[in-house]
Amino acid sequence: MTDRIVSWHTSPSKPTYTPPPGAVDAHCHVFGPMAQFPFSAKAKYLPEDAGPDMLFALRDHLGFSRNVIVQASCHGTDNAATLDAIAKSDGKARGVAVVDPAISEADLDALHEGGIRGIRFNFLKRLVDDAPKDRFLEVSKRLPEGWHVVIYFEADILEDLRPFMDAIPVPLVIDHMGRPNVAQGPDGVDMKAFRRLLDSRDDIWFKATCPDRLDPAGSPWNAFAKAVAPLVADYQDRALWGTDWPHPNMQDAIPDDGHLVDMIPRIAPTVELQQKLLVINPMRLYWPEDASQT
Ligand code: 0GY
DSSP states (O other): OOBBOOOOOOOOOOOOOOOOOTTEEEEOOOOOOTTTTTTOTOOOOOBBBBBBHHHHHHHHTTTEEEEEOOOOGTTTOOOHHHHHHHTTTTOOEEEEEEETTTTTHHHHHHHTTTTTTEEEEOOOTTSSSSSOHHHHHHHHTOOOTOOOEEEEEGGGHHHHHHHHHHOOOEEEEGGGGGGGGGGGEEEHHHHHHHHHHHHTTTTEEEEEEOHHHHHOOOOTTTTHHHHHHHHHHTTTEEEEOOOOOTTTTSSEEEEOOHHHTTTTHHHHHHHHHIIIIIIHHHHHHHOOOOOOOO
């Protein structure tokens, strides 16, 4: 691992779609800057710097108001870069941390003070060396009030993870819908299994994100739109949306973030759905104290 990767579009287009006031990009990351926040020795990719200034410039360019910054695997369990970005956001960002499950209560409280509202369990073997379910479960039982657990997995291990997910006593947010094969369509086996998971509890949320990762046919991501729009309609109070900028690890088919925003009306065609997806739902999870104003 020598070359540092540029995984984002350097001049994304201005979207045609205008998000509603107060829209939240509920899945994005920051990388470094490395000189200040070195990457983990266990990182599986080494990105170029993509710090808060770049993230906030993109937020404004795309017409969004707030960000939820998810700790990327390249920073391991040191959340300093994520916390730094939140601190620089003027209250417009909150975050999801990755922690050593042995973290103390005092350190969890410090993360809360810094704007963290959840922790992420990553089960992708290409990104992390291990994912200890028993230890994850233990820490999920002692999170600060109002926090949730974000889980990142691929569709082929959904059934294996069911007992683990069932035992987590706080709300769950599933990254990228558990990476279904969208080419199977809205009634394919992956989407059906994901719907069974959503039906098992009413506090499981999902991110209707990453057409660039999930649609094998590529842009304009028609299979993604076809498979995901019914899910957003049927579970409209639990759907979130995000850019995934700076698109960790993407090297081929780096998406244009303006085009990603233009997907929103294709998966949420009415103003009411868009308001839920982009404002009401993320505000309930990440800024509940302000949510009633939306
Ligand atoms: C994503 C997707 C990926 C990476 C990470 O933390 C990460 O490194 O999340 C991926 O490579 O699929 O959610 O941003």
